[in-house]
Amino acid sequence: MNTLLPTDEAGVVAAITAAHAAREPLAIEGRGTKRAMLRPVQAARSLSTRLLTGITLYKPSELVISARAGTPIAEIEAALAEKGQQIIAEPPDFRALFGATEGPSLGGITASNLSGPRRITWGAMRDHVLGIRAVRGDGEVFRSGGRVLKNVTGLDLCKLLCGSHGTLGVLTEITFKVLPQPEESATLAVDVADIAAGIRVLSAGLGSPYGVSGAAILLQGSAITALLRLEDFTESVAYRMARLREDLAPLGAARQLDAEQGLATWRAVRDATALGAMPDEAVWRLSLPPSAAPSACAALAGFRLMLDWGGGLIWVAGPATEAAHATVMAAAQAGSFTLFRAPDGLRSAVPVVPAEPAPLAAIAARVKAVMDPEGILNPGRIRL
Amino acid sequence: MIRLPDPKADVMARRPEIIAGLAALLPADGLITETIRMKPYETDGLPSYRQMPLAVALPRTTEEVAAVLRFCHQNGVRVIPRGAGTSLSGGALPLADAVVVGLMRMNAILEVDYADRLAVVQAGVTNIGITNAVSADGFFYAPDPSSQLACMIGGNVMMNSGGAHCLKYGVTANNLLGLKFVTIEGEVIDIGGRHLDAAGYDWLGLITGSEGQLGMVTEVTVRILRGPEGARAMLAAFDSIPVAGQAVDAIIGSGIIPVALEFMDRPCIHACEAFAHAGYPLDAEAMLIIEVEGSVAEQDALLDRIRAICAQFNPISMKVAESPEQSLAIWKGRKGAFGAVGRISPDYLCMDGTIPTGELPHVLGRITELSDKHGLKVANVFHAGDGNLHPLIMFDANDPDSFARAEKLGAEILLLCVEVGGCLTGEHGVGIEKRDLMTAQFTPGELNLQRAIKTAFDADWLLNPAKVFPLEGNPAFA
Structure with a gap:
């Protein structure tokens, strides 16, 4: 795939402005470590933030760090470790799961709101994002939040962007809270x-x-x-x-x-390597109330399983078939599911996350139209 | 005074029909229309602003809330959502042509589930009511705004309320799992659920802190946490503000995250001591209250570490609570700070900016200059760990000039917070109070983007209009 590789925010703006004018869809990615996640994006070209790198602010005594979106998580963790601090949400590195050759970027982890085991007690990536800079689908730059730990000024678009998988805007810089490493x-x-x-x-x-x-x-x-x-x-x-x-x-x-x-x-x-998923298997993530986990797991007899977050996060691996997907969807009734990894054919054929009720889907469509009027950012990544 | 939009003439003219329409949707005691009985709803925790609404609806069920919103939507009537009416930013201030929809009758705790560590409650349950329902089993609901005896969880969700302990436990947004959300069209939508991080857009995160701009909330599923074995506070007093700030930096830098880390300046220490007789050092320029959690031995170990750090900064005095009672005594002055200031001044405005903590000495110095310029006294309390500053501006509401100066001083303090890299509001919300300052923090494009998101939920701008977003440049008020 032809990849646009802007080196700064102005380059992201130029690329998106041109794509917006041409109504050209773009696959949005950071370091491209999770391409087989969710639905395949129908786009001839991709835009990567991998060259937007560097820590732009770090104040250990204020528990705050800012970095450009393409900065590798590993680079941030190394800088924090020098001061005895760490990323609170324990972001995963899914290179084994996705066959990537390198680790994720800050922008990718934030845009997909991925968190590790510490999430159950200390919160998800989205809980610690304090501020963002991002580019909308029409090329306009916007900020939300800031660099202080407590901020309720205006609508919280940081949370809206976290977990939006690049469909509402392209993150260019992220500021988040950190904590001391435990002794x-x-x-x-x-x-x-x-x-x-x-x-x-x-x-x-x-x-x-x-x-x-x-x-x-x-x-x-x-x-x-x-x-x-x-x-x-x-x-x-x-x-x-x-x-x-x-x-x-x-x-x-x-x-x-x-x-x-x-x-x-x-x-x-x-990193879900303990799940032991085989290369040809599909992988799902289910989020449920922990008390619903035993019956969900019983319904998934024959699948590989691993549980985290007190039992509320169930990792599932099994046949990459529509029948298996239907079984997993049924087991996730009490909560939510994500088809996390699958061959393109399966990912294109089935809902990869639960459907939203009609009134919410209507709001979602209007919000998407505000953020990305021509629908060029990662079209179809989450839902059709 | 901040400008309110003109009432819609057609709505005012249709008041009898609107009241009749609403009355048909609610039980006999669910609608208040007499001026004298609407009096308690004309203002909130920002009593300098008052406005009698068109009517007050007090639904008891989600269906009644949905019916009222649907009716208001169909009839072009503005809606002011209201919890306990404790907003310090005027978030629940009525408009003359608006119906206040109060949640206070929806006050049932629907379910407590210890296995999944959650509680499902109606939006009118008080913040402390949740903790009270689970405390006998050792659990609590973490966010603890100062108004927690009165304020309601629905209001907490709408304002994303914080408290003194959010350095460790986070704010409201970090402690929610699900909402029952009602749109202005009267659609009822379950947002989130009983599980973490539902796939798809984070509507829960967007709605939390949206100040009633996007819809109303009738039920809330909160996370409940097991409390620590115990907690204890210490006090450390310093003869200069920058030195106290350095001590805060050193504590955080050492890897300790105290569960609370509060800062008071000299005027605040004096006011609180006169009120609470907590034994605060009157010769100090700055005082820290530091609280740690754990078993008694863990508390001792942490307090020893903190005491050793503070000792490096030549404290005037340090006092470690030897018992839970002594901890309470240390906290008594801080928790009574607002009342204490109320005792020495007829009225005060409580501001709520956040600053990068490293800017504290500079900001407090500038606040003193601004306070002298406007001839008004200011006492400062500060959540030092997270940079949330609460300057209390003392004025006399019977003197219009004094109030005008207080508002001007408050605005200048908040602009200073933005100037040093902070924000207009850390936990009280924008409301009416900071609405016109939003242009200092956001570009016109950023404000229009937020307005467009609101429009995606509320096309006719009926929900809590005239709050949060400046009227100027706002198509809804053109």
């Missing part, structure tokens, strides 16, 4: 008989006063393991781990993972 991280693994028992462990952990910051279930063969993570000052983690083990003792045999094993495990949960 210590520790993981408790509890062997459980079934998913319902695993959910009980996660609920007990998340309902404890110990600030659990990761709550996942791994299924390997017939073994089911519930995982709870604590992150805090060293003395706190030691104390809280002891209390947690005591509280959870009636729910199953528990062991603490060693530090390295713990880090690797949460990385595998974050």
Whole structure:
């Protein structure tokens, strides 16, 4: 595909203004690491923000950082780590899942609102975005939010753009809140008989006063393991781990993972490599209330499964067929689903996210027309 | 005074028909039309502005809200959504030709679910009412605006309310799962649900903090959190504002995120001490209240670290609470700050800008200059961790010149916040109060974009019009 590679915001404006005038659809991407996500975009050319790079502001004592949209997440994490800080939402790196050769950009992670295990306690990417600069589908630049931690001035277009997958505007710069890295991280693994028992462990952990910051279930063969993570000052983690083990003792045999094993495990949960999806399988993400997870998983017998966010996020891998998709959609009735990875044929043929009720779809169409009057930004990426 | 648009003459002329139409949709006690009984609804937490509405509707169900909105839409009648009426920015101020739709009768807690850690409540439940419903089981609803005894969750959603503890727990938008949303056409839409991060556009995020511009909310699904084992506060006083600011930077820089980190300046310390007798140091130029959470041993460890950091900045005094009672005493003055200022001045305006925290010394210095220029006293309280500044401007409402100066001073302070990289409002909302300052923060193009998003929800601009967006350049008021 022919790719437009602007090097600054003015270049993005020029490219979009020209495409708007010519009514030419553009596939919008950051570093192009998740092309097989959602629906295929019908566009002859793409526009990538990968050359819009660089951290533009970093104030560690104010817990705030700004960077251009194409900046690799890894570069931001390295800069933060120098000051003992981190991205709160623990953004995933899906290069294994999508066969990408490099990691994601800040713009891509923000536009798709992707968050890792810490999301359950500390919030999603969208919760920490403080400000954006973006270019609308008619080439106009706009800002929303700012660089301060508390801001309710005007409509929150930051949240509207987060998770809009490039269909409402092209992010050029993002400002977000960061937090200190924890001094210590520790993981408790509890062997459980079934998913319902695993959910009980996660609920007990998340309902404890110990600030659990990761709550996942791994299924390997017939073994089911519930995982709870604590992150805090060293003395706190030691104390809280002891209390947690005591509280959870009636729910199953528990062991603490060693530090390295713990880090690797949460990385595998974050990046969904622990799902073990085969290259030819489709991958779905379901978001449900955790109490609905056992029945959803029962309905998905035969699929590969992995659970995160206290059981509310279910990763599913299985045959890339319409029949399998129908089964997954039915299992997600209590919440939401995303066809996360699939061959083009399946992605074009089925709804990749749930339909919106008619009055909301009408509002969505009007909002889209405001943001992108000619419909040139990632047409069809989320819905037809 | 900020200008309100002229009432629509045709609506005023049709008042009897409109009242009759609304009466047909609501139970007998659900519509208020007598002037004397509408009196409580003529203003909100910004009492300098008052306006009697056309009528007040008090629905009890989502269906009644939908019916009222549908009727208003069909008849071109403006609507003012209202929770408890505690808005400090005039967000619930009526217009003469508008129907106030109050949510106070929708005050039921519908469900508490500890397994999924959520509560489903009607929009008229008070903020503290949610925490009260779950506190016996050790849970709480995190955002805690100062008005939490009175303010309602529906209003919190519309204003994206914060509080003293949002440095750790976030604001309203970070603690919601779902909404029952009613459009001006009377359509009822479930937004989000009982799960996190629903696929598709983040309507939940857009609606939260939209100040009644997009629709009304009748039910809210909130996340509830397990409370910490305990919490304790300490106090540290310094003889200069920049030094106290450096101490704040050093605490955050050390990797500690206190659950609350409050800053008071000298006038505020004096006002609060006179009111609450909390033992605040009267010789200090600046005082910090720092709260940490955890077990007693964890609290001790964190407070030791913080005390050691503060000690590097030559504090005048430090006091660590030795018990929950002493913590309460430390907080008593801060929580009573507004009342304390009310005691030494007949009236005050509570401002709400946010600044980059590094700008604090500069901004407080400039506020002192502005305060001298306008001849009005200002006391400052500040959520120091997140940069949310609350200057309290003291004036006398019986003196029109004093009020005019107070409004001018307030506007200049907020413009200063924008100038240093901050914003007009951190948690109170734009409302009527900051509407005409929006041009300082946004370009005309950005304001028009936000107006167009509103138009996508409310084509006729019937919902809470004349708030948030300046009237000038606004096609709806041309």
